[in-house]
Amino acid sequence: MNRYHGRVVAITGAAQGLGLAMATRFAAEGATVALADVNAQALTDAARTITDAHDAKLRTDVVDVTDSAQVNAWITGVTDELGRLDVLINNAGIIRDNRVEDITDDDWHAVIDVSLTGGFHCARAAFGTMKRQGYGRIVSFSSMSWRGNFGQTNYVAAKAGIVGITRTLALEGARHGITANAIAPGLIETPMLASMNGPARDKLTNKVPMRHTGRPEDIAEAAAFLASEAAGYITGIVLDVDGGISIGSSIR
Ligand SMILES: NC(=O)c1ccc[n+]([C@@H]2O[C@H](COP(=O)([O-])OP(=O)(O)OC[C@H]3O[C@@H](n4cnc5c(N)ncnc54)[C@H](O)[C@@H]3O)[C@@H](O)[C@H]2O)c1
Helix, strand or coil, rough: CCCCCCCCEEECCCCCHHHHHHHHHHHHHCCEEEECCCHHHHHHHHHHHHHHHHCCCCEEEECCCHHHHHHHHHHHHHHHHHHHCCCCEEEECCCEECCHHHHCCHHHHHHHHHHHHHHHHHHHHHHHHHHHHHEEEEEEEEEEEHHHHEHHHHHHHHHHHHHHHHHHHHHHHHHCEEEEEEEEEECCCCHHHHCCCHHHHHHHHHHCCCCCCCHHHHHHHHHHHCCCHHHHHHHHHHECCCCHHHHHCCCC
């Protein structure tokens, strides 16, 4: 498959987990991939993992998405070097879970800054180029948690915010050939999921109607579709990729 040949795809939080799976998938489909992450060593390792497996053209940048100057410099660097920017994947996100009364100011701001403001910084930086091209795809990471989740006030606020931003970008981008959509993953096997409190993770996994967690490749599949030319009439949606957990009640 070469459907991304000639396309430039920029991904945040690309050094591991879902970001790495998506970078690998886009590279396998012929895209030039710009990987950004705050973790320099993991980013280098990720790029090596991809180039070991694929004949891919990559660019790596150490970027903290909470810093708009770094984000602007990254997007400018990508478009200057690679000539265009077709797809932005707003994937970087963190969790700092706690019951509401135990969430510190730091925990609140850290999660909002990375998972919500970071996505805004990137979309704002990419929008002008996409408008000039008359083409763009923005895929941002929400979560099944966006509807509300115990112990995640900060994360839920960020992930619900991503839904609002996505729907607004969809309206502003529609007449310019830009689509904006969100993916709401369920429980996917990444370092983030591994970092969750074990009993809480097991309890949630038991609620998945399919009775198993998802693989990063399941998310990469959804992202590769939403970011494709073929998905051009789909905009402003939240795509649940979660084994059915968001359906709710599951009587067994
Ligand atoms: N794994 C899941 O089950 C799951 C479920 C729902 C939503 N999500 C969302 O999917 C996205 C990816 O999750 P994951 O499981 O791969 O997480 P992960 O923790 O495995 O990877 C996140 C990556 O983001 C990077 N990152 C963190 N802060 C950053 C910053 N300030 N600037 C740039 N990069 C930064 C990290 O270094 C890391 O490489 C996140 O937005 C997450 O909230 C994941």
